[in-house]
Amino acid sequence: MKRKLLSLILVLTMVLTVSTACSQKSEAPETKAETEKTQTEEPKATDGYPNKPITVYVGFSAGGSSDVMVRILASAMEKYIGQPVVVVNKTGAGGWVAWEELVKTVKPDGYTFALINTPNITLGAYDPVNPRNYTIDDFDLLANQVTDYNVIAIRKDETRYTDLASLIEYAKTNTLLSASSSTGIMSDDATVVEYFNMNYDTDFQVVQTAGAKDNETMFISGNTDILVANIADVLPAYKNGDYKIITIFAPEKSELLPDVPTVSELGFGDAYMFSARGYALPKGVDPEIKTKLMDAIRSAINDPEVINKLNELGAQTNYLEGQEYYDFLKSNIDISKKIYNIK
Structure with missing residues (x-):
């Protein structure tokens, strides 16, 4: 009787073990899918852009x-x-x-x-x-x-030269200073005077600064002889009559500076800067x-x-x-x- 009872218990144990294993196998994929579904995706770099200054x-x-x-x-x-x-x-x-x-x-x-x-x-x-x-x-x-576009300005009380032609003639025998944020081909301001140095044998020297405002400050204070700048740099002073703009390096006259002749009009080449x-x-x-x-x-x-x-x-x-x-x-x-x- 004992032997029969032990055999029955052993059989039942084996059945339960196999049943549990099968149950775990069948549930595993479902559990994995649910886990993946609930996982939070990594945020993309573009999400919420911009979220700071x-x-x-x-x-x-x-x-x-x-x-x-x-x-x-x-x-x-x-x-x-x-x-x-x-x-x-x-x-x-x-x-x-x-x-x-x-x-x-x-x-x-x-x-x-x-x-x-x-x-x-x-x-x-x-x-x-x-x-x-x-x-x-x-x-x-x-x-x-x-x-x-670039322009050249001189002081309104300047007597050494009064227009571009007389400025070029004076600069052929005298050194004149012009401020620029950089030198040579690195700057449109410097390129303007280098254009005359290379083509008309003038002696313009560039004084390097940090920017347009510093260029104007040096010119107004008398530390440079001419001001080479962009229209936006000089328009307020032009309207106030603070200094005289003698030429513009543009293909045609500017509506903002209607009385200022182009370099080409004055006979100094088709120079656009x-x-x-x-x-x-x-x-x-x-x-x-x-x-x-x-x-x-x-x-x-x-x-x-x-x-x-x-x-x-x-x-x-x-x-x-x-x-x-x-x-x-x-x-x-x-x-x-x-x-x-x-x-």
């Missing part, structure tokens, strides 16, 4: 035309991007302090972009004195905002983030209030993006290389 670098001194333009844009951008847009001035080397930091150290997360200016950024690699290691191909180009001001990111920003930032920049640049404010300052909006913007910058390289006879 955005920074824009300006490589020139506060108060200059580039700085003022960016601050107007930044203020307008905030309503389109939904976050504060903070302007940070990183001056030096004609903008290259800011641009090299953008390329080398800025995290490509869409929270930092920079103002870029021609010809400083387009011709940095061709500078014979201090060639830069980067070209426009090392940046992720966003959009151009304005194209601002300007500072085109736009924006760029470091390479590697997520395309979805770039699109969101680009949408805000586009909306801000083309905001009627922004356009009107810049017009009042003498900066005319010339919006370009994508391939059109890239081709525009490449054309600036070709024009400047021709002036400097760079092969």
